[in-house]
Structure formats: C-alpha cells, structure tokens
Amino acid sequence: MKRIVVSFLALIYASYSFADNKIQKLYDSVNNSVVELHVEAIANPKPGQVNYKVSKANSLGSGALVSKKGRILTAAHVVERATKIEVTFNDGSKTSGHVVWVDNLIDLAMIQAAEVPDNIKPLKLAKAEDYRVGEQVMVIGAPYGVSHSLSVGYLSGIRDKDPIPGTGLVPRFLQTDASINKGNSGGPMFNLDGEILGIVSHILSKTGDSIGLGFVISTDTIQKIMATDPTIFSGLIPHLLTKKEAKAINNPYGYGLLIQQVVPGTIADRLGFRGGDLNVLIGNTPVLLGGDILLEISGRPIKDLASALKLRGRLTEYAKGDKIIVKYLRAGEVKQTFWIIE
Incomplete structure (x- = not known):
C-alpha cells in the first residue's frame, strides 16, 4: 500500500514538474518579443479641475512585437494621447516608436518601432476561436514597472460585447485570473504554444489592483480589426x-x-x-x-x-x-x- 501511495505522489510531482518546466521554456521562447512602452502623453484633467490647460504625463505599458519590421500591438489607452514613445526591449536596448492606428472602441492600437534588434522574432497570433475555458495561459508585462514579469493562470471566461453599429463586429474579450496590474496593459496573453490569445485591456477591481478579473482583447477581434486595414492615426x-x-x-x-x-x-x-x-x-x-x-x-x-x-x-x-x-x-x-x- 505504501508503495502505491509513494508512486502516486511521485507521479503527481512529476506532472507538476513537467508543467513548470514547460512554462519556463515557453517564457524563455517568447519573452524577448514582449516590450515595455514608456509613454509621454497629454494628461487628462484632474478630478475636480474645471479649467483645463494642456500638460504632459508619463505612463508605462507593454506591447507585443508582431512583425520583423517593428509593428507592435498594444492597448489604445496606453498610446492614444502619446507625444513620445520609448520602446524598451528585454536586452536593454531602446528605440523610439510612433502610433500607426488606434481603435478606441476596442482599446487596441498598433505602433511602429524605429529599430528592432536582429535576434528578436515576432510573435504569432493564435487562430480564431482556438481556445477553451479552463486552459492554462500566461501573461508577460511590466506591472508597476517590474520588467518582464510572468503571471500564470487560466482562461476563465469568454465575453462578447454588444455589436458595434454599422460594422457587424462583435468585440470579444477573454477573461483570466492571471495577475494583471498597472503596466501590464497592452501586453500579450499566451497559450501554451506560445501564441498570442489576446492583448491585455483592463481589470475589474475596486482597489485598482488585481483580484483575478482581467480581460484581454481576443485574437479573433484583433485579426478582424487588422484585416480592415485601419486608418492612419489622426491625433x-x-x-x-x-x-x-x-x-x-x-x-x-x-x-x-x-x-x-x-x-x-x-x-x-x-x-x-x-x-x-x-x-x-x-x-x-x-x-x-x-x-x-x-x-x-x-x-x-x-x-x-x-x-x-x-x-x-x-x-x-x-x-x-x-x-x-x-x-x-x-x-x-x-x-x-x-x-x-x-
């Protein structure tokens, strides 16, 4: 009986070790293609401020490199007011970026990096609807400025929003319990094949910190928007x-x-x-x-x-x-x- 129990425990330990090792390898394979975005932008009015004068504010977000030419997916709210974008890669190298297009209704944006290190490979988007509630996912970003932080969780739900008038598009967000905080916005959520399932958009929280209710713009919605050839950012x-x-x-x-x-x-x-x-x-x-x-x-x-x-x-x-x-x-x-x- 003891041998059976020991063998069972050994099997459980081995399965956990295998899963942990897979996450480690996955992180190593995609981490270099996740970037930090240091943004200088037009500040929003402060609460209670009546007379508004244009001023600047600094913020931090994340992004996912999706082309060898330097195209980076991120969240619209990270860059829509940007006057200056600094793209920082995992090796410490930095370059400038500019906004290519913004879709405020979806909270998605594309920026262009001036340069990309030669050794960095672009990330791939997962196929549309190639995911299921309960599968394991991981998020990489810079929560509170802590660079290239990994959080692991599960795909907790699939949430479709109301159709956008005149477009036929039904925005889809994927819910996750993976930890998401300020600075994660715009970063990628991966499946265990290293493909992008979504781009981090927002969380539901009364405190502003993660309580396990995070939402990413789904790969389905991202691909549909990109296929429309979005218009140039007007400003x-x-x-x-x-x-x-x-x-x-x-x-x-x-x-x-x-x-x-x-x-x-x-x-x-x-x-x-x-x-x-x-x-x-x-x-x-x-x-x-x-x-x-x-x-x-x-x-x-x-x-x-x-x-x-x-x-x-x-x-x-x-x-x-x-x-x-x-x-x-x-x-x-x-x-x-x-x-x-x-």
Missing part, C-alpha cells in the same frame, strides 16, 4: 455628441464629434484643430467643452456612431493626393479646412 481624441448634448451646448446642427484633445505633431494638429478647455461631468463621463466640433467629412455628416465609423472606413479608400474637405464648428461659427492625403 483627435473625440466625444460623439448626442442630440441632447448638442442642444445643451447650442450646437444648431444637433450632431457632431466634439474634439477633446489634439495630439501635437499629428494630422489633426497640422490642420489646426483645437481641443477643449472646460472640464465638466455629463453623468459620470468627464467631457472637455470648448473644442471644435467636426460636422462633416467630404459632405457626409457625422450624426451617430454608425455614420462616424462608416466615414472612418471610407478614409482607407482615398489615394495619395486626394483632397478631403472637413466642415466644423468653432465658437458658433462654421468653418472649413481640407486635408491632402500624403
């Missing part, structure tokens, strides 16, 4: 006005995109658009008033989310040298500018 941080909001700020058109902030050096900045300077709360949502309101792009009004997304999709159809006319409202006066596609 606008917008707020889509409802009819009631438009009426409240005396916008006679009753619709439009209210510009919250403009990222320096971007297309929006070069076109001269202005952000807001009066910080208010609409319900629980902070909104900056006083900025320009985009009304039409090439004669097509921005009346709701579906029309805004449709216009965003149309921008990919323009060719170099094409002229896009933008109609907007500034301090009650209708103005017009144009953008020549470069």
Whole structure:
C-alpha cells in the first residue's frame, strides 16, 4: 500500500514538474518579443479641475512585437494621447516608436518601432476561436514597472460585447485570473504554444489592483480589426455628441464629434484643430467643452456612431493626393479646412 501511495505522489510531482518546466521554456521562447512602452502623453484633467490647460504625463505599458519590421500591438489607452514613445526591449536596448492606428472602441492600437534588434522574432497570433475555458495561459508585462514579469493562470471566461453599429463586429474579450496590474496593459496573453490569445485591456477591481478579473482583447477581434486595414492615426481624441448634448451646448446642427484633445505633431494638429478647455461631468463621463466640433467629412455628416465609423472606413479608400474637405464648428461659427492625403 505504501508503495502505491509513494508512486502516486511521485507521479503527481512529476506532472507538476513537467508543467513548470514547460512554462519556463515557453517564457524563455517568447519573452524577448514582449516590450515595455514608456509613454509621454497629454494628461487628462484632474478630478475636480474645471479649467483645463494642456500638460504632459508619463505612463508605462507593454506591447507585443508582431512583425520583423517593428509593428507592435498594444492597448489604445496606453498610446492614444502619446507625444513620445520609448520602446524598451528585454536586452536593454531602446528605440523610439510612433502610433500607426488606434481603435478606441476596442482599446487596441498598433505602433511602429524605429529599430528592432536582429535576434528578436515576432510573435504569432493564435487562430480564431482556438481556445477553451479552463486552459492554462500566461501573461508577460511590466506591472508597476517590474520588467518582464510572468503571471500564470487560466482562461476563465469568454465575453462578447454588444455589436458595434454599422460594422457587424462583435468585440470579444477573454477573461483570466492571471495577475494583471498597472503596466501590464497592452501586453500579450499566451497559450501554451506560445501564441498570442489576446492583448491585455483592463481589470475589474475596486482597489485598482488585481483580484483575478482581467480581460484581454481576443485574437479573433484583433485579426478582424487588422484585416480592415485601419486608418492612419489622426491625433483627435473625440466625444460623439448626442442630440441632447448638442442642444445643451447650442450646437444648431444637433450632431457632431466634439474634439477633446489634439495630439501635437499629428494630422489633426497640422490642420489646426483645437481641443477643449472646460472640464465638466455629463453623468459620470468627464467631457472637455470648448473644442471644435467636426460636422462633416467630404459632405457626409457625422450624426451617430454608425455614420462616424462608416466615414472612418471610407478614409482607407482615398489615394495619395486626394483632397478631403472637413466642415466644423468653432465658437458658433462654421468653418472649413481640407486635408491632402500624403
């Protein structure tokens, strides 16, 4: 009887050792392709701040190298307001990065690194729906600035959001109990084949620290967005006005995109658009008033989310040298500018 018990315990120990060894090998194989993102960005208004003036803030995130040419997937909230991005690799080498595109609705972004060390291989995305609740996963990132930290857990759930109007896209997030904290945002979650199952987006927590409710943008959703050939980052941080909001700020058109902030050096900045300077709360949502309101792009009004997304999709159809006319409202006066596609 003792021999049976000892053999059983030895078998359990061996299985755990094998699993631990597999995680170690997996970590070693993918870790170099995970990057830290040190971001200087336009700061959001502070709680209770009424008069807003543009200032800078520093933040930290993570990213996943997905091409030899330096393309890096990350979360939109990490880089959408970035004025400067420093990409740090595991060997300590650093390079600059810039935003290629941002999808705020999904919380996904792509950036471009200026240089990539020769010995780093790009990561692969897992196949769509090639995952199951209960499988083991691992997350690599820089929680609280602690570089290349590993956390291991399980895929706890599959959460589909409401369809995005006018696109047919149903955003899917994968839930995990692997530890995720500030600094993990934008980093990859892997399956045990070393493929990216998702990009870390957010956690649910009353304290702001991990309690085992983390969510990543699924590989399915990532691939669908990338397949649409997202438009170039404009540098606008917008707020889509409802009819009631438009009426409240005396916008006679009753619709439009209210510009919250403009990222320096971007297309929006070069076109001269202005952000807001009066910080208010609409319900629980902070909104900056006083900025320009985009009304039409090439004669097509921005009346709701579906029309805004449709216009965003149309921008990919323009060719170099094409002229896009933008109609907007500034301090009650209708103005017009144009953008020549470069």
